[in-house]
Amino acid sequence: MQKDLFVYNTLSRTKEKFEPLAAPFVGLYVCGPTVYGDAHLGHARPAITFDLLFRWLKHLEYKVRYVRNITDVGHLENDADEGEDKIAKKARLDQLEPMEVVQYFSDRYHENMESLNVLKPSIEPRASGHIIEQQLMIEKIDQAGFAYTVDGSVYFDVEKYNRDHAYGKLSGRNIEDLQSNTRELEGQDEKRNPFDFALWKKARPEHIMRWPSKWSDGFPGWHLECSAMSTKYLGEQFDIHGGGMDLLFPHHESEIAQSTAANGTESVKYWMHNNMITINGQKMGKSLGNFITLEEFFTGSHKTLEKAYSPMTVRFFILQAHYRSTVDFSNEALQASEKGFQRLMNGVQALEKIKAGEVSTIDVKAFEDKCYAAMNDDLNSPILISHLFDMVRQINSMADGKEQINQTDLDQLKKLFHTFVFDVLGLRDEAKQDSGNEKTAELIELLLRLRIEAKANKDWSTCDKIRDSLKELGILVKDTKDGCEWEILS
């Protein structure tokens, strides 16, 4: 009934049937954030995309080990020799210990992820905690003959690797093109070829993040941490590696080369990449300076934002586009998502109040099949959401007495709706959360009872006064056939 999951594999550029290397176990590795600044909307995309995958795999009863790293070393600011470590740079500016910066932004990241209802990964390793593993991997690569050392720095010999392996297979490049297209950067003279990349870099005297090694006091190269940590926690071969499309080249390409060189085998079976979030049609990114942090979305404090957008609005907005499409940010789009999300939540609440009848005019089984089909088709969350909206309409019709449902179907529908809305899409009803205060709820109920009395007496002015006053407090009153409902507006 659940059919098979198909995922788009960047390696083959096609959707492939997902078959774990060792079912029911699934190993999933995703490139996490570099913690030297607040997370922005772009960071929410892979987090939510792979959260969706994680949730779906678990729903399909796979036993998933989800590893998402935190990058807290490496990643040079400019180029290999002239640049300084991003973390170190930020630390010097703020007069903080590098690890203090890392801790601060890691905590902020975790808070953002919690707000977005992103599940914690099974393991969240830090690059700085795996220096030894990275050094050991360099040695393996060196022993295999794919590394060379120049003045305390170790480089990966791409040309040699390419003789027996296809460097560029993931990103669709070939070494000749790279030869002619790689920019001439300063201080690259240590490398045999411009496309070679560092495995270990000797630290200059002022470089404060450094570790001792047999080659030099230095730090590991950009791409190494993911290879080392994925190997450590998921094995030399594992199922899925995810990340943003912008990491495809050179990061993931180099990961493949490193792992293959070190272990002798191809490491990843399925490569999955989420697309970018754009703003005014351009990628939102740190380097372009056009990013809006998640915190700013939640508080509405960025000048581009017309208002604050709740975490669930942001999550829903992202889920309404397929993960492999770009999604363009705009206030209009966010507000459409906000309204839509509210409609969905209202539907969930309406469903709770439906009373079963004798017969069903609703096809619950067809609904179920369509939902599974959507998710199994490369996590097509927008299609899933469209089916949920179709069902919301039917739920509302039931509430209006225009459609009917029997007890068996009703139970099943409630279960399905709950599963897909909350467990799979990972949404949560924020209004419900806000009204968590029982006293508040009781007070509102009291006022509404008074209003119903006034209404019975056709005392419209009292009636409207209560409704209007509540609205000013952010509480929306909706009359129904036999009474009224209320909800807290965000």
Add this chain to the structure above:
RNA sequence: GGUCGGUUGGCCGAGUGGCUAGGCACCGGUCUGCAAAACCGGCUACGGCGGUUCGACUCCGCCACCGACCUCCA
């Protein structure tokens, strides 16, 4: 310049060789003391030019435009 991807209605965003999602906005109707909500209905598009086909938004070719990557980037 190279590689890859995109161009869908007022906006966002799916998708398929013929039956052409969904949300938001807008318009009309039902309901309602009024409003809101809800329901019903309307609005209904696939960048341009050729080609394949009984039939293309969907396949192919060319062109235009946009973007990503080629440097850290989610």
